[in-house]
Amino acid sequence: MHFYLPIAEMSANVLVFVGIGTIIGFLSGLFGVGGGFLMTPLLIFAGVPPVFAVGTQSAQIVASSVSGAIAQWQRRNIDFTMGTILIFGGLVGAIIGVQFVKWLREIGQFDFAVSISYVIFLGVVGALMLIESLNTIHKIRVGHTAFERRSGQHNWAHGLPLKMRFRRSKLYISAIPPLLIGLMVGFLAAIMGVGGGFVMIPAMIYLLRVPTNVVVGTSLFQIVFVTAATTILHAVQNQTVDIVLALLLMIGGVIGAQFGAAAGEKLKGEQLRFLLAALVIGICLRMAWQLISAPEELYSVTPFLEHTE
């Protein structure tokens, strides 16, 4: 069954796109990530032009993260104070990021910038998570306590002013680190067309020491608002949001997210982190390979607007 996408100007196979949505939704519910970093390559592979893939998937991420966030909220896993600060930082970051994207597009280095940021961020985040989760799994095996919450331990994040109490996270830290994390995530969200959960989750766990169960819900809560803003920015600036394509992805996405959240309950925190790390590293390696291997096609064509000179 095919359906014509009015904005992307192509005919889409309904099953293919609902299927892609389901896969992404499942991962979203499982790990609390938006799944954008997987969605972009999948959509492009299915024939959607990259600009429409990036523009449209932000709408789908809104749907799947709303679904995921409600599921987390019902389990009381959202720190709203932390989330609000992250959102504020995220919105500022997204606005800066969109301008940066515009400039990158003009000089033709957008794809390169996306690949490089994927490689760097996914590589660092993936490696850190992998090492940590493997250590934890190993410690459990040899009989140490599973959850080492060294309460009262201080790092640089605790020495800053503007201290606030984050009840749900059981933290009393400065508002500046979450704000900066939000800012960076918003910036990345705009450049990479992703929610940014894969950066935010490790940053919250390792820099802010937010408990793992609260991290996923809070991250989803922030993603809802930042991707909503990104969707509107894409619709206004680039007109690359295809609501029909977004709906097809949503149908799969919301269903997948529920199953993902249910599956996540059966897994332990460190196991979840190990799986997410493996996924992140896999995509990082694929991106790195694209940058260093000789491409089959040296040329590429992209439409541009003559009157924007």
Added chain:
Amino acid sequence: MLVIRLNRMNVPIICCRLPIVSSFLLYLFFSFLLTSAQADELILAKESVQADISTRSVSITSSFTGTEIIVFGAVENARRTKDSLNPYDVVVVVEGVSQSLVLRRKSNVAGLWFNNEAVYFSSIPSYYAISTNRPLVEITEPHILDQHGIGFMHISMVLSNRFTQGHISNKINKESKTAIVRLKHKQGLYVENRFGTIFVGPSLFRTSINLPANVPVGPLTARVHLFRDGILLDTFISKVQLSRKGIGRYIYNFASNYPVLYGFFTVVVAAGAGWGASKYFSRRRS
């Protein structure tokens, strides 16, 4: 010719018996030669092509998966050669709306591959389909093809006065033109059918042109070029309207006329879908 030969054979026989009749026949014979020569000139001057397209307007509805249009026509005042071979060549070109495009070329710098050169075009056909009755090289000379934009390597591409990078930017060289054609061909937007135009009888012809599902929306221009012995005799031009219909049209208009509202609407729909799904699933679980 056959008739004349018959006449020649008949004339002497008739001559012996009836001189008046024979002289009359001779007169007829010469006058026939004369009028046929005049007629020849007349036909040469009037050879032209008449054509039409099966669909003058293609609607892109939500179930659009590409379509086929048929271009058909006739050579008016067609002449026959002695060996009764068809002396005509018909080239059908269907072009989409022109678009501005930037072509980029990757190169390896310090072990990494990235776009290093760019050339900007202000006008390139977004879609280009060509159908001929035999390969273009056999039909006519390259300079005629260039002049009329017939054939992949002769498509008119206009450079933009925008800034460019690297050596490929200096002019539209063969390499960059080949690259654009190759990339467009891969997307299914530049199509060529070397034997797609078929003659039905001495002067009727037809060809079918495939419009893929990703054809850029906008009016299409169909051109039918008539050639004989490498000379362009006539060109017929027609338009095909390509427009969105139904719900797709509403969505497109909404998105382009009220982008802010459309963005908010999309977000509300997305949030609603997420909320609805979580409601449904939590109810089912409990």
